[in-house]
Amino acid sequence: MTSPHHTRRSTVRAALAAAGIDALLVTDLVNVRYLTGFTGSNAALLLVTADDEEPGRAHGHVDKATDEADARTRFCTDGRYTVQAQDQVPDLPRLIARPSDVALLRGAPAGSVGFEARSLPVAAYDVLQAVARERRRPVSLRTTLDVVEGVRLVKDATEIDALARACAVADRALAELIAADGIRPGRTEREVGLDLDRRMRELGAADPAFETIVAAGANSAIPHHRPTAAVLAPGDLVKLDFGAIVDGYHSDMTRTVVLGEPAAWQREIYDLVHAAQAAGRAACAPGATGDAVDAAARDLIAAAGYGPEFAHGLGHGVGLQIHEAPSLARGSASIMAPDMCVTVEPGVYLPGRGGVRIEDSGVIRPDGYHVLTTTSKDLRVL
Ligand code: ZN
Numbered sequence: 001m002t003s004p005h006h007t008r009r010s011t012v013r014a015a016l017a018a019a020g021i022d023a024l025l026v027t028d029l030v031n032v033r034y035l036t037g038f039t040g041s042n043a044a045l046l047l048v049t050a051d052d053e054e055p056g057r058a059h060g061h062v063d064k065a066t067d068e069a070d071a072r073t074r075f076c077t078d079g080r081y082t083v084q085a086q087d088q089v090p091d092l093p094r095l096i097a098r099p100s101d102v103a104l105l106r107g108a109p110a111g112s113v114g115f116e117a118r119s120l121p122v123a124a125y126d127v128l129q130a131v132a133r134e135r136r137r138p139v140s141l142r143t144t145l146d147v148v149e150g151v152r153l154v155k156d157a158t159e160i161d162a163l164a165r166a167c168a169v170a171d172r173a174l175a176e177l178i179a180a181d182g183i184r185p186g187r188t189e190r191e192v193g194l195d196l197d198r199r200m201r202e203l204g205a206a207d208p209a210f211e212t213i214v215a216a217g218a219n220s221a222i223p224h225h226r227p228t229a230a231v232l233a234p235g236d237l238v239k240l241d242f243g244a245i246v247d248g249y250h251s252d253m254t255r256t257v258v259l260g261e262p263a264a265w266q267r268e269i270y271d272l273v274h275a276a277q278a279a280g281r282a283a284c285a286p287g288a289t290g291d292a293v294d295a296a297a298r299d300l301i302a303a304a305g306y307g308p309e310f311a312h313g314l315g316h317g318v319g320l321q322i323h324e325a326p327s328l329a330r331g332s333a334s335i336m337a338p339d340m341c342v343t344v345e346p347g348v349y350l351p352g353r354g355g356v357r358i359e360d361s362g363v364i365r366p367d368g369y370h371v372l373t374t375t376s377k378d379l380r381v382l
């Protein structure tokens, strides 16, 4: 059976062939995880060679050879991860060596070897250049940008399933928090945030997807407020932006609730953001640009006179990272495509008074945007 990781490597190989690159040195740990399944927290690298088809080769062994021009896709880590690599990367030759980048470059096929310019430090690049010059059969290092990230844009079924489970954990944690009267006057933002994080962990999250935002009263007008000792009070809007990590995938959702009957201005901006979020979801279909999806929500908010009060992009990709491509924002040329996973999260923030944001994570299908976040978006009065 072909593993999703094998399929992803094949897709990267096609991208390398199209770019005229003979091998890619993958140094970004998230990309290494994506292509191999290895979850170690550091010191793992991968060399993907363009002409390696993988089947038919002797795999699943510790690989000592570093012959030049062997043209094999190889995984490399150091001795601390020997057992973990054996468990998680059984389908590739594994090299145990450090520094891993030098070892992999020594064994790379002759020709052009791409490196990931966003993640390779300049100091490491200088060392690799020296190694490239020492080799009998020459290699030239080639700058690459977003080769693997480009493949990660469109999610496979394994990824969408993990993201859906991450969303379900966050949905359930919020439902339990509300059912336990966890969002009430007298509690601090910090207490509410810790309570929500604990519930997500108990429901199976490896971690919160990012530092949970709980913003009450005037703080809710700060888009990325960090929870403080501020005490929730009757009449406050309380904005909660949070997510769970499940199998490496990050969910992201925001709900804004109100403590007691909403004031007219609170109801007004809530209804506006609610309508803008629906417009954004409706526009988020294959073929649309990130700019157009953003505009669908933004135009509605601007028409109501709150354009300047929506001062961030409409959404972003989610996956192995909490913020990844594509971007749904003004000027974004990203084209939406089936199986991309993105957030839709407009907001209106009135400084000194309060703000509302509503955010779902979802997946783009041929017929449009499908939410993975299932919590109701009706205004919740607590
Ligand atoms: Zn969020």
Ligand code: ZN
Pocket: 252, 316, 343, 345, 359
């Ligand atoms: Zn977000």
